[in-house]
Amino acid sequence: METRVDIEKLTDSKSNGSNVELRVLYINVSKFSPQVQFCICCGGVFSLYLIYGYLQELIFTLEGFKPYGWYLTLVQFGYYSIFGYTEQLICGKTVRRIPLQTYALLALLTLGTMGFSNSSLSYLNYPTQVIFKCCKLIPVMVGSILIQNKRYKLLDFAAALLMCVGLSLFTLADSRISPNFSLVGVVMISFALLCDAVIGNVQEKYMKAHGATNREVVLYSYAIGFLYLFVIMFVTGDLWDGIAYCIKMPQAYGYALLFSLSGYLGIQVVLTLVSTCGALAAVTVTTCRKAVSILISFTFFSKPFTVQ
Template sequence: MADESRVKCLFFDLTRYSKSTQFILLSTTVFVFHLVQGYFHELIFKLPGFKPYSMFLTLLQFGIYGLMALFESLIQKRFNFRRAVKRRLDLRTYYLIAFLSMSTMGLSNTAVAYLNFPTFNMFKSCKLIPVMIGSILILGKKYNWIDKLAVLSMCIGLIFFTLADSKLHPNFEFYGVMLVSCALVADAIIGNVQEKAMKQNNSSNTEMVLYSYSIGFFYILAWELFVSFRLFEAIKFSNENPVKTYLYILVYSVVGYFGVNVVLTLVKQFGALIAVTVTTCRKAITIVLSFILFSKPFTFQYFWSGLIVLFGIYLNLYSKNKSKWDSHFISSFNRLASFFKLKKSPRYGIKYV
């Protein structure tokens, strides 16, 4: 079997397993890696004075992703450099994917500096909205009324969650909302572009990560050197506390790299919308853990507005699995109905009506 047709979860081959088993294993792995990454993401921005250097974090993140992808590719091709860097996609596609990757990660990292972390993750949980719009525009997909109701629920929940955050946090900045919204738009485009490119050209996860993040690294480097002029300032700041700064960024990036690899496998095997649904459910758990692990004010409005968003996510999942879920519901209803049709018998205790 060609290597490109195999289904891999990091170093493990899942090809021989059923689709359901593959989905469960891939989803569980995504949960573990991204929960750890989310913890270190918030930890990094808890460092005093780190707020202005979010793009420096993105620069190092892209550099580590690119180096790890190159190393992985060299191992796969037995350290034949020419084979390791061989690509199936044209560079123009990678230039676009790299720009979108830089945009979504750079804007996301910057938004964390201006938003409460649960609010940031709540917005990221609603990635389904722009992904669905992107699927319609890029892939020509169509959605039913359930999907549209799901989008409406997520929008309403987001509005009330954000309003609660603005009341509890006097330092709340709407600028952060704008940043994370732009990041979602870029995220929506990139997921569908990756799905279309990977399926049409049968490119590997390693190739996708190697080229998109390596090119993105030079985009960000140029930004830091010639636009923001903060590269050397960020290095000086990080060198003052190298253990925490570089160690946190290293763990955050390495765990994130593994997570990105698994998400790309999900995209390739099950589509961008399913992959986003998995990562969205993971973000819901991240929000809960953020309140538990990091002390922050809480209001009941967070709870019920979050439930509205979760209801929207549920509707989206139901829409994608409607026939299966309906059959299970009907089966359960019939069993329940037959149970209540039992009547007591004087001799044997029960009998059917």
């Protein structure tokens, strides 16, 4: 894949160049060997996103919470905006480089990705949602072909086909044994993946064109997305329903804080992994993490299980 090659070239140039500091969550790991750095990043991805996945499913096990997936997204966007702004202040870089109209589009796509993903848990159990997310490569490939005119090898398409087959088998089993399986949930998570297909390519295109940092993109995407969702929920009245529920169940805010913090930190570690080891290694690690998330889900939250 072209993206993979570009990142690996960048990694090689950094490793052969001057003394460039490598930081994982503000911790300097430059003194370690590349193998140790890779293991540190893997440990960060697994630890943070396993916590993220556990808390996400835990929130939806709260009595009566399932109708409030979009309110959880609003709270999550609010936390991400606060984290991003704080990080910008700490780093002392507050100048925006990408035009606001581009961020308006990115925010809408980000809202669709996370909102539909969170809301799908009202209709699907967590393992099914994770399996769908594992197929993120497929719409991203299509999006990169249409948006950035990229080319892929036959092996890439074969891998995508195998993922589709695995998804079909898993959802077929889940629809037969799980009371939480619903076509509405499948449609929601499919829309989330379609938004993912566009957002990654738009981010890559404009970040390269304007030289924007990851911090800037995260901050403006989530802050504008928060405003979008706040206005929509205010008009529909869903905002007050979510607030009323969380007043009765205040632990939901605590879970959402930890959920958002682990997700925000996880994003930073994944970006470090991509820049140091390449996209292929990053995708392999995150996919393995999702597989472990499914195992943990079956361990901590009882649900039907079959050989299929």
